Amino acid sequence: MTTKSLGNPFDGDQSLIHAKTCGCPECQPGQEMPSVSLNLQQPATPDSAAAMDSEAMMDRAIESAVVRSVFGHNDHSRRSFMKMMGTGTAAALLGSVFPMEKAKAAVKESLGKLEKTKLNVGFVPITCATPIIMAHPMGFYERYGLDVTVSKTAGWAVARDKSLNGEYDASHMLTPMPLAMTMGAGSTAKRFIMPAVENINGQAIVLHVDHQDKRDPKQWKGFKFGVPFEYSMHNFLLRYYLAEHGIDPDRDVQIRVVPPPEMVANLRAGNLDGYLSPDPFNQRAVWEKVGFIHMLTKDIWEGHPCCAFACSQQFASENPNTYGALLRAIIDATQYSQKAENRKEIAEAIAPRNYLNQPVPVIQQVLTGRYADGLGEVKDDPARIDFDPFPWHSMGVWILTQMKRWGYIEGDVDYRSIAEQVYVAGETRKVMEELGYSAPRETYKNHTIMGKTFDPAKPEEYVQSFDIRRS
């Protein structure tokens, strides 16, 4: 968001007009901004141009409006008056005749009154949910005036049911879930929207230590694999990977749904030969010495989406301001998680029993990407997990093609319209730009998955191009 017009109205040296010939530092890039404010001093954040949060911006906009109207919107007379009086005196003088603080409160009230401040947000205890979780101990929800309870949930089916029945205002979900729920695949149909992706990459294929000599998928016939949910990227990526190696995921192996927290116990008990699951349970299997990391999912599809932040359309339309504040908190937290230098601190914030309940070194290995693979090597891969909130429509279309491919949905699918209805990229972009982050202009792009290009303009042809499929 541009904050140029929000210069300090009490400063006689600053023009509020910014015409083409304006010489102020903001219109002349490359020059340092002078300190702008008298009572709005904010700790500088590196990415927001004017170093103001939305609260301060709102304050400034109101001050500016009042001062401008006092001077009949004549910037010249305002500036000469301010120069004569001095900034502080002028502010005090105006304050004595005009209740500035009350005006600020009243305007904020009418513009952005939160319909609801106490919210219940669900999460499944995995590192994919990092932004949703860390926003709690690190105060991102509070910053936007929200009192959020983050509720740990046993698995995806429960997260889905609690979202459908309204116990959760919003929840951590898997990117395919809101699509499936909106279409009524595997549940009752209710319109859900997904305004933000949580993490990209960050999953892995783990095999039991006994299978160290079976690194070629062709040797995996008869294996039992675990995935966290049917409508998950994990299921679709594992199926894709197996099928590319000529293994039919429905006939040659068994794929079972196992809630993420139960993966390691099942691997140890020999119930599973391997799994494609969220972290920290991949690294935890290595830490427990029962499994090794066969490969990271980023090597199947670099930058694939995984988990998401989703809520019902009903919640968003009934509580637009609350929804907006929550989305800002989530996007802010996601962008914060993106920075590698913040990862260690985040790992410590989300490891306690209240959140992930995992040893700190395990979480750190996941988030920093310097990890033991369980085969005797230390690997270094900073992109092991990354965070990017932008919900590409093309990702939604890809997910739908895989749901079609494996028979989760049947008949004609209107890929683009469903993806655009659920993945509300426009809202994400708006909030990202407001918060000073750059967002892509397009919402469709080609993706490359195991060397094969996916063109979102031709979804049906893409589905038909696979030899192993159910439709």
Next chain:
Amino acid sequence: MASTSVRAGMLSLVFLVLFLGIWEFGTQVIAPQQGELSEYELLMGGADQEARVPPPSEIIRHAVAELSDPFYDRGSNDKGIGTQLAYSIYRVLTGFLGAMAVALPLGFLIGMSPLMYKALNPYIQVLRPISPLAWMPLALFVIQDSEQSAIFVIFICSIWPMLLNTAFGVANVRQDWVNVARTHELSPIKTAVTVILPAAAPTILTGMRISIGIAWLVIVAAEMLVGGTGIGYYVWNEWNNLDLASVIFSILMIGVVGMLLDLALGKAQKLVEYKE
């Protein structure tokens, strides 16, 4: 010569000490490796992370730490063991009392009327053997509230033993007593309250005792599923972290509370017993 019960008590103690001793000895920690660990070994958690059942001393240490601060609150997903047990007991009692409110009158009706017994029996026989957890998805969907769903599951699983025992107890009150009531021209309600209820009370209490035992078994499983609070959630949360010391500790706590619930109903049963 000490009495049998004292000697039995001592023997119990000896068994316990022997059992714990063997357990402790069998799970001794492997001595940590000498010298500096390489980075790989550090990232693997060192030898300390070898899968093993924790020795009893570790569990006792853990139990002391948990029990010395049973009501702590470190956020919505991390509360003390006392708070968790309180949530579970609350759910069990609510569901149980609800079941009682339905089962006792219905049981009386079925017990006193052979017609009603015949008419309702097929439904009872079909509904009774359903695993309480099988109700959970349906309950979540229909009731739309996980808290009430958990209570409903307790309700539905604890109703059957009470219902059947009440019906059985009522139907088997000695006909002589009912006849005596009849010769005194007591109204049916008065007969039910002053003659049949006291006569059937021991059987009814037996049914209640079975019910609360089942309810306590079920609550753990139900809470593992819906999560949030309760001892079942506590076990699940520790299982997440593969923390066996906590899991074993909570298993013991579940046993102790279950025993206390059973003892309480056992005492109530003694109160209503009579000799013919």
